Amino acid sequence: MQNHPYIITISSEKGGVGKTTLATNLAIYLKAMREDLTVTIFSFDNHFTIDRMFEINGGKSGGNVHDLLTGKRAKDLVQLGQYGVCYIPSSEELEDVHQRFKEPMTLAQLLAGSELTGIVIIDTRPDLNLLTRNALYAADRAIVPVKDMPSVENCKNIFALFERHGMDKKSLALLPCLIDERIKFEGEFRDQKTLLRAFAAERGYRCLDNYISKSPKVESLGTNPNGKIYPILTHGRETEVYKQYALITAEILRVYDAALNSRGGLSAHSPPENDDKRRQSSPVPSGGLTESCPICGEPLTGVPENRSFYFETSDCGRRGFLHNDCFADMLCGALYGLYDHSQALGAARTAIAKKAGSSVSLFTARKPGSAFVLDFQQFDAAGELTFRKELPLTGFAEGKPVSGLHDRLHVLLNQSLAGSEGRLREGGWLAVHPVNPAHPETVLQEDTYRALRQLQAKIVAPDKGNY
């Protein structure tokens, strides 16, 4: 069915943030949660962690990552390791092959023609050398573990790389790692992960919905008399991290499933012009729903009856539900400057919420001059324009601090339409549809969803003057 692998690259310029721990344990969780999926891992560093984790005693001796990079057939280098995970043994030294990878797409081409299937996980060294760049270019999904402010700050080079090569930044996300749950702050940013998320959002970087805590037990899994490194799945059951990995893996599998669906027989890096055709013919996407409301960041399972809106981006890369109050409050602030304590809020909010509840709200990013503006439009069920307001997006690119209600719009845009460094993708749109809060998921039933798509197609049609 699928003729080239889905590639997940784990990367960060900062050392010791948990890349290798994530790469290896993710491989094990993926395999455990999806038995029939082929999962292959290799690393560009020379710590041999992959080998210590997956090697089966008496495993065949053969090639390694160096051979892969010099063009040997990947299929001949892959070994079946512990926990059913396939791996390519690490190499002492890769310096001499770097020059082959001067062009960023070399590894992508190599892997596309490699006959590897399923998911391939690439663990990289803590720098942005040519191999890391190639691994990022090849990635269908790039995950950057961050553990503190400097590591978030450091992401700018990775985002700049994506920008420079026109790579799809939707696939790039930060994952707060090594979070010390004991650290609490006063005020809005109550803990380390909230602070990191806000810091990232401010810069236009997207975070995964989940995070990984710091755990002494997890840290100890690498220190054993026999030199082995034990997995969290089998040896860390009593930790929070054990559950967090399951959530992250589930999130990744959902996006993977959605990608497979939309990929069909097409190449992973097929030109975007095919998107529309693909969208028309594709059935209801099976995955990719966000777990938390992108405006407040709270899990949607918390108060499920409060899911009153469904959102979807033009490329279908982000979709999910929004809390009723979050969306209404956001519109109050963004459209009318009505914030929490304003007296007018009560009555106006009711009207705004009512209007949103009977309209499709469409947010389109445009750049008529040097700055982005947001074209906000609402349509009735027949697809007729009923409201329009152009909103300046000052502060978006400058990465003003996230605070107050107005910034809910920024957070939502960051979570949906964002490029990097606060830049929006021009022409991309975000549609927000009201759903029945008693049964929000019925919007994803085939007929209902098809109708939603038809309405979207109608409201974004070129003759409406949207482009």
Ligand SMILES: Nc1ncnc2c1ncn2[C@@H]1O[C@H](COP(=O)(O)OP(=O)(O)OP(=O)(O)O)[C@@H](O)[C@H]1O
């Ligand atoms: N959740 C966790 N809790 C506690 N310690 C952890 C956790 N995850 C990883 N560690 C520890 O943090 C250290 C760094 O992790 P790891 O080697 O995965 O980072 P890395 O980013 O790959 O490092 P490098 O940049 O050197 O390759 C290791 O000692 C590891 O055991």
Ligand SMILES: [Mg+2]
């Ligand atoms: Mg490492």
Ligand SMILES: [Zn+2]
């Ligand atoms: Zn919310």
